[in-house]
Amino acid sequence: MQIEALRIFNDLKDRGYVLDVFIYSTMIHGLAGVGMIDDANNLWSEMINKAIRPNDYTYIALIYGFCKVGNFKQARRFYKEMCDQGYRETTQSYNVMIKGLCFHGRIDEAFELFKEMPQKGIVCDLDSYNIMIYGCCKEGRLADGQNLLKQLLAQGLKPSILSYTSLIEKLCKTGDVQAARHLWDDMLNRGLEPWDRTFDYFIVAWCAKGCVTEVVEWLVAMVNKKLKPKWETCEAVVQCIVQSNQFKDSLHVLSPIMKTGYVVQ
Numbered sequence: 001m002q003i004e005a006l007r008i009f010n011d012l013k014d015r016g017y018v019l020d021v022f023i024y025s026t027m028i029h030g031l032a033g034v035g036m037i038d039d040a041n042n043l044w045s046e047m048i049n050k051a052i053r054p055n056d057y058t059y060i061a062l063i064y065g066f067c068k069v070g071n072f073k074q075a076r077r078f079y080k081e082m083c084d085q086g087y088r089e090t091t092q093s094y095n096v097m098i099k100g101l102c103f104h105g106r107i108d109e110a111f112e113l114f115k116e117m118p119q120k121g122i123v124c125d126l127d128s129y130n131i132m133i134y135g136c137c138k139e140g141r142l143a144d145g146q147n148l149l150k151q152l153l154a155q156g157l158k159p160s161i162l163s164y165t166s167l168i169e170k171l172c173k174t175g176d177v178q179a180a181r182h183l184w185d186d187m188l189n190r191g192l193e194p195w196d197r198t199f200d201y202f203i204v205a206w207c208a209k210g211c212v213t214e215v216v217e218w219l220v221a222m223v224n225k226k227l228k229p230k231w232e233t234c235e236a237v238v239q240c241i242v243q244s245n246q247f248k249d250s251l252h253v254l255s256p257i258m259k260t261g262y263v264v265q
Contacts, residue, residue: 021047025058032065040065056087060096067100075100091117091125098128102135110135111144126152130162137170145170149183161192168198172205180205196227203233207240215240 024047031040044062047054054062059082066075075097083089094117101110114132117124129152136145145167152159164187171180180202187194199222206214215237222229229237 021052021055021058024052025055025061028058028065029061032061032068035065035068037065037069037071056082056090056093059085059087060093063093064096064100067096068103070100070104072100072104072106089120089122091123091128094122095125095127095131098135099131102131102138105139107135107139107141124155126157126160126163129157130160130166133163134166137166140170142167142170142174159187159190159192161187161195161198164192165195165198169201172201175205175208177202177205177209196222196229199225199227200230200233203229204236207236210240210244212240212244 024043028040028043031037031043040062044054044058047058059078063075063078063082066072066078079093079097082093094113098110098113101107101113110132114124114128117128129148133145133148133152136142136148149159149163149167152163164183168180168183171177171183184194184198184202199218203215203218203222206218219229219237
């Protein structure tokens with residue numbers, strides 16, 4: 001899609017249309033978002049050569065692109081240039097940097113920026129917390145992630161399903177299903193509807209523990225909500241049944257699985 005957009009963009013230039021900062025910024029944002037950072041950077045240089053002054057949106061789009069590919073040297077260079085040009089640091093500009101650092105496993109650097117935000121009078125919003133929770137879980141720092149959720153709630157922010165899902169996933173994968181269930185209950189009490197993958201995490205975790213009754217309970221609840229388990233989840237369920245020798249439960253389990261299109265080999 002972005003290649004086609006770039007083709008149309010170049011065609012407009014060839015036809016003599018005057019392209020402004022809004023069009024350039026939109027293109028840079030799109031290219032950077034799909035990792036085409038060289039093309040985005042070329043458009044940036046073209047803007048500068050045409051004396052088109054980038055705005056804060058243009059800077060953030062390019063910074064995001066460099067963060068996405070892990071080029072934090074360039075990301076920080078353009079971040080500094082953005083500030084030097086008189087554009088304010090904002091929650092969004094910090095979130096872009098923090099997200100890139102978390103995605104590439106640089107959680108300590110992400111924490112530094114996260115802690116720096118209130119020191120500069122910049123608000124940590126829900127996205128800031130969700131990004132940090134995800135980053136902590138990705139790096140196995142569950143305690144930090146759980147503390148961030150507590151901070152989020154203490155700040156009076158309304159959590160989203162994402163606030164819980166990263167933690168639930170990691171807890172389930174480490175076998176602490178009870179702690180994950182506590183978060184699940186809190187999530188439901190706040191009126192949040194779980195994603196299909198949230199069910200998947202629990203079902204696979206119960207399978208790993210050989211708890212057929214719980215597997216059946218969660219699978220049926222998932223299907224009743226018109227959610228479809230992943231193929232890998234179906235495989236784990238069938239394997240759990242086979243290993244448990246509790247074939248009396250097979251029909252209860254296999255019936256909802258068959259409805260998803262899964263074929264037992």
